[in-house]
Amino acid sequence: PLAGHAQQGERVRRVGVLLPATADDSEYPMLVNAFVRGLQQLGWTDGRNIRIDIRWAGGGADTNRRYAEELVALAPDVIMAAGNSSAGPLLQATRAIPIVFTIVPDPVGAGLVDSLARPGGNATGFTSFAYDIGGKWLELLKEIAPRVTRVAVIRDSTITAGVGQWSAIQTAAPSFGVEATPINLSNARELERTVSTFARSANGGLIVTSSGLAISYRDMIVMQAAKHRLPAVYYSRGFVSAGGLISYGSDRVDQFRNAAGYVDRILKGEKPADLPVQAPTKYELVINLKTAKALGLTVPPTLLARADEVIE
Numbered sequence: 001p002l003a004g005h006a007q008q009g010e011r012v013r014r015v016g017v018l019l020p021a022t023a024d025d026s027e028y029p030m031l032v033n034a035f036v037r038g039l040q041q042l043g044w045t046d047g048r049n050i051r052i053d054i055r056w057a058g059g060g061a062d063t064n065r066r067y068a069e070e071l072v073a074l075a076p077d078v079i080m081a082a083g084n085s086s087a088g089p090l091l092q093a094t095r096a097i098p099i100v101f102t103i104v105p106d107p108v109g110a111g112l113v114d115s116l117a118r119p120g121g122n123a124t125g126f127t128s129f130a131y132d133i134g135g136k137w138l139e140l141l142k143e144i145a146p147r148v149t150r151v152a153v154i155r156d157s158t159i160t161a162g163v164g165q166w167s168a169i170q171t172a173a174p175s176f177g178v179e180a181t182p183i184n185l186s187n188a189r190e191l192e193r194t195v196s197t198f199a200r201s202a203n204g205g206l207i208v209t210s211s212g213l214a215i216s217y218r219d220m221i222v223m224q225a226a227k228h229r230l231p232a233v234y235y236s237r238g239f240v241s242a243g244g245l246i247s248y249g250s251d252r253v254d255q256f257r258n259a260a261g262y263v264d265r266i267l268k269g270e271k272p273a274d275l276p277v278q279a280p281t282k283y284e285l286v287i288n289l290k291t292a293k294a295l296g297l298t299v300p301p302t303l304l305a306r307a308d309e310v311i312e
Contacts, residue, residue, distance in 0.1 A: 010049045013267050016071040016079035017054040018086040020212035027238030031256045038260025065089045078266045080259050084110050084159060085212025091123055098272045100262045101125035102255040105161040105210055107277055116277040124272040126255045127279050128210060134168035137207050137233045138176045140248055143303055145231035148205035150179050152198045156211035157184045165209040185213040188220055199228035206232035218242055229295055237286040245291045250280035284308040
């Protein structure tokens with residue numbers, strides 16, 4: 001009699017994930033869930049035909065670098081990276097393993113890809129916004145706090161995106177009758193000192209630009225804004241959920257869900273170099289009414305009507 005052969009099990013693919021936040025972050029676990037659900041909808045289930053290895057780097061440069069090297073050493077089929085602070089160290093660690101990034105403001109300027117249409121290397125993904133969104137942040141700040149004539153712009157000056165976002169805000173500021181001042185993120189003590197010094201003069205406000213460091217100092221930034229009664233506009237809803245006043249930026253859940261689609265295509269044989277970098281298609285405006293009340297601000301009905309989410 002012929003011997004029967006057992007059917008081979010389905011090949012398990014390996015997916016790495018590098019995040020600029022901690023596992024107890026108020027926003028990123030939800031984003032990871034969107035990514036995992038997106039993979040499931042495409043037929044990939046963790047523990048069955050894929051294994052997902054997640055590293056929570058917390059936004060620190062040294063930790064990002066260490067975890068990037070650790071993920072690369074696992075030789076995954078593809079790595080998903082959130083933000084430039086994650087994607088940059090990964091590209092320094094490997095030019096062979098495919099990388100799909102999300103929420104990167106300027107991947108060309110940061111050296112992640114050759115161009116948006118033709119990435120050209122082992123990375124592709126999704127941008128978070130164009131720099132001219134800085135004008136929108138100023139517009140929202142003036143709309144919710146018309147008395148603001150001075151704005152401190154919190155940025156990471158060591159990254160391309162930090163310089164680009166600041167430049168856009170600085171250029172737009174005169175048209176809103178606002179004087180812009182940069183505050184460079186470096187450490188907690190310096191952040192507290194510079195915000196405190198800025199707040200000594202009247203009619204001040206804050207704009208917090210996108211960076212891994214901003215995520216690391218999220219709670220402290222929100223606390224400083226409340227302490228000094230500074231109306232603040234943020235780039236991400238995570239800050240508003242933590243008590244910030246207002247945010248406007250790309251829909252991050254949508255970005256992570258879309259990243260699952262690119263990971264799926266790469267696992268099925270496509271190359272990052274052939275997948276164009278995509279701009280966001282959804283933006284969200286989030287307002288915290290409790291914070292507005294604490295600051296003595298009345299949110300205009302026209303602004304409330306445009307909000308995608310209102311936290312009461």
